[in-house]
Amino acid sequence: MKKIVLYSFILISFLAKAQNKEKDKNLPKGNEAFLEKKYADAEAEYRISESRSPKKAIAPYNLGNAVYRQNQNNEAKYHYTKALKNAKTRTEKHLAFHNIGNTLMKNKDYSGAVQAYENALRNNPADEQTRYNYALAKKFLKDNPPKKEDDKSKDKKNQKEDEKKNKDNKDDKNKDKNQDQKGQNDKDKKDGKDKNQGKPQPQPGEMGKQRLQNLLDAVNNEEKKVQDKVNKQKVHANPKKTEKDW
DSSP states (O other), rough: OHHHHHHHHHHOOTTTTTGOOOOOOOOHHHHHHHHOOOHHHHHHHHHHHHHHOOTTTHHHHHHHHHHTTTTTTHHHHHHHHHHHOOOOOHHHHHHHHHHHHHHHHHTTTTHHHHHHHHHHHHHHOOOHHHHHHHHHHHHHHSSSOOHHHHHHHHHHHHHHHHHHHHHHHHHHHHHHHHHHHHHHHHHHHHHHHHTTTSSSSOTTTOOOHHHHHHHHHHHHHHHHHHHHHHHHHHHSSSSOOOOOOO
16 A cells, blocks of 8 residues: 555656657656656756747646655646746646646645545546545545644743733742842841851940050150150250359
8 A cells, every 4th residue: 555655645647648749848847857767857858948939738747756766745736837927738738737746745734635636537537546535545545634723822821821921920939049149148147147146346436445554655655755856855945054164
């Protein structure tokens, strides 16, 4: 079953018959390179062909095939959509819708794939490959239903609640941290108070005993110096008289 599912995804119908109707040389060269699995070379030829016939469906369709084989799914879808816009026949529309469905399946857009395969079947109800892919897309859609608006709103609400919860937890942690810091500061203040308790604390404007003693000693020393100086000046002011020599 795995092989069949994988095969249904990578199978891309090729507009081999349409190449005979084209006059430019690049389209058949691209087809040849594509069949040889030289997808990059095929892509280059198809791009030239598309530039020469911009209003035709075959070049962008085949360009989409070459790009798809190089795992450029979204770009392939772009080229298939362009081919669908230029499609003139039911065959061209069928093939474009079919491969658009393949790209949507790879993108897991099962709802879009179901619609694309339905449109492909409207243009060719007999195509078994499209019918198989259509049934497969419906099964995947059933197993993977798209989310309703209520579910999306619920997811968004849950996301907001989670964000709020994370913010509240963060705020609580910061609050606890601040409280711990405040408690530590209060403890440090209390410990400092206990250490100083029982010792006389100097009051504002009150001079400590030791400091007062030092100041008195300094004053006494200055007074002593002044007294010594005065006494010295008195000695010089009253010179001793010598006895008269008779």
